[in-house]
Amino acid sequence: MTEPPMRVGRTVNRMHLTKEEEQILGGELGEGAQKAMEMLVAIGDAYDAEKMIPITRAHAASSGQEGDLYFVELLANGGARCRVPTSTNPVYDIPFFHKTFERIPKNEANVAKRVMEAYRRVGAILSWSCVPYLYENIPLFAENVAFSESSATPYVNSVIGATTNREAAQSALASGVVGKTPLYGLHIKENRKGTHLIKVETTLRDEFDYTLLGYYVGKHVSYGIPVLTGITRRPTTEELINFCAMTNVSGAISMFYMPGFTVEADTAKKAFQGDKPQDTITVSMHDLKRACEELQTTSGKLDFVMLGCPHYTLKQIEEAARLLEGKKIRRGVDFWICTSGTTKLLAERDGLVQTIERAGGHVVVDTCIDEPCWIAYKNKTGMTDSPKCAYYRRFKEVMVGRLNDCVEAAVRGRRE
Amino acid sequence: MKDHETTFRCHKIIGGHAEGEALVSHMPVCFYLTDPKTGTVREKDHDLKGKSVAGKVLVFPSGKASSVVQIDGLYKLAQNGVAPKALIVKDVETVLVVSAFIVKIPLVDRLEKDPFEAIKTGDFVKVDADKCIVTLTEQE
Numbered sequence: 243m244t245e246p247p248m249r250v251g252r253t254v255n256r257m258h259l260t261k262e263e264e265q266i267l268g269g270e271l272g273e274g275a276q277k278a279m280e281m282l283v284a285i286g287d288a289y290d291a292e293k294m295i296p297i298t299r300a301h302a303a304s305s306g307q308e309g310d311l312y313f314v315e316l317l318a319n320g321g322a323r324c325r326v327p328t329s330t331n332p333v334y335d336i337p338f339f340h341k342t343f344e345r346i347p348k349n350e351a352n353v354a355k356r357v358m359e360a361y362r363r364v365g366a367i368l369s370w371s372c373v374p375y376l377y378e379n380i381p382l383f384a385e386n387v388a389f390s391e392s393s394a395t396p397y398v399n400s401v402i403g404a405t406t407n408r409e410a411a412q413s414a415l416a417s418g419v420v421g422k423t424p425l426y427g428l429h430i431k432e433n434r435k436g437t438h439l440i441k442v443e444t445t446l447r448d449e450f451d452y453t454l455l456g457y458y459v460g461k462h463v464s465y466g467i468p469v470l471t472g473i474t475r476r477p478t479t480e481e482l483i484n485f486c487a488m489t490n491v492s493g494a495i496s497m498f499y500m501p502g503f504t505v506e507a508d509t510a511k512k513a514f515q516g517d518k519p520q521d522t523i524t525v526s527m528h529d530l531k532r533a534c535e536e537l538q539t540t541s542g543k544l545d546f547v548m549l550g551c552p553h554y555t556l557k558q559i560e561e562a563a564r565l566l567e568g569k570k571i572r573r574g575v576d577f578w579i580c581t582s583g584t585t586k587l588l589a590e591r592d593g594l595v596q597t598i599e600r601a602g603g604h605v606v607v608d609t610c611i612d613e614p615c616w617i618a619y620k621n622k623t624g625m626t627d628s629p630k631c632a633y634y635r636r637f638k639e640v641m642v643g644r645l646n647d648c649v650e651a652a653v654r655g656r657r658e
Numbered sequence: 659m660k661d662h663e664t665t666f667r668c669h670k671i672i673g674g675h676a677e678g679e680a681l682v683s684h685m686p687v688c689f690y691l692t693d694p695k696t697g698t699v700r701e702k703d704h705d706l707k708g709k710s711v712a713g714k715v716l717v718f719p720s721g722k723a724s725s726v727v728q729i730d731g732l733y734k735l736a737q738n739g740v741a742p743k744a745l746i747v748k749d750v751e752t753v754l755v756v757s758a759f760i761v762k763i764p765l766v767d768r769l770e771k772d773p774f775e776a777i778k779t780g781d782f783v784k785v786d787a788d789k790c791i792v793t794l795t796e797q798e
Contacts, residue, residue: 254790255669281759284672284759285752287670288671288752288755307729307730308734308737309729309730309757312733392724408752410725410729410756411726411729412729412759413755413756427752
């Protein structure tokens, strides 16, 4: 990672605010909106933004954590309401988990409950989904939006071609309330220029290969806008979601280009806006294999399988159901798939949830793998298809493999 | 020896004023990787490992890590009264602005001199973000 140059600039802030924006900042529209505006002005000042621009929608990466609770309650108690559609990230399905597990600390449950209630009070779309751009809150090409969440920011910028900065949950919520964001960063075309050339010199077969690619690219680029060439087949929605999510586990990637498959530049040259890449990185099958090996910490017996980080799509649930059809998950192994309420509804209509449940698995909604509801697995060993799930380390050990390997391990009770 | 006082202009991001002993790090800081009860940095291989950020004027290049953990980390330090008193950074990003906003800690950047040349751990630093001024008393 090259250190960004020291910013020399103004010491006096001069963001231009319209009369209405000044009124919000002055508290004329209530204390909640005022706090939201104060935060946006601070961000604008940090980046020398000249003004605010309207946004059409926002996604707040809500979480059942105290910092999140503080801010959303501050806005809710101050009477704030979202002016543009603002969706929410998963916390956890409180009634289900408290019925199923006894050990979840009361205090944590209380925080989660208050967070979910406060987002309802500010009038958010209660999607509780980390992939809201699929169903509940879909940006269009060239819309200015404020989307937090690791897969959402790069997906929305690159696959859809809307513009968003790498928002925090709170700045995205503040933008949802005010309906605006400071004009800075990726809302400006020059800042959407590619930085690193990534030459993919291997065939990417499936989502899991894209997962490993995302992990590898995030790790080696760290911070920047990678431009990927050498991809021969159009990536699927699921492959792109996984790629996006993993680039933000090992790095901080808000945007990328796959010329020919992403919308904004149809050639690498255009992606770099005529400039040379800062760096060129090649990716071979060997590199991806090594990335996968790096992620393994153990093998052998397992207590649970955790899928759906990011939330599984209908197609992924269908694939899991197909692999589990007529099989039984081994006694003593718990099998979880996290998804959104919308997706589960569709999966039930198709009988997929029923197939998974017959095999002994569960499909849970509104829930993130990184929440206190999973405390029962704290000292247990599991398996997942998501390095992101493994990285958060809520569990003792987590093995990482393809979906079909996860299913096989769940049925056998172990993985070699 | 006499203490030497110097004043630098800076750029306000989050207002307020605070003073305290400087703690200088040359590495990006993730507040989640500190002990929430004491403010002691526990991140492996960090140049502040074992040192506490509690009550300090923290001078560092930038923040790092996901928004959820960074904000929650600083929030917990503040709740326990062991957050830094002020933050002086070289490069600021959205998540750090949001974190400092939530816990109401003065945050400034663009010190007129490179903060790593100007400030040493142990110096006494006053940060008046509203007036865009950092005053330094060097410890001889």
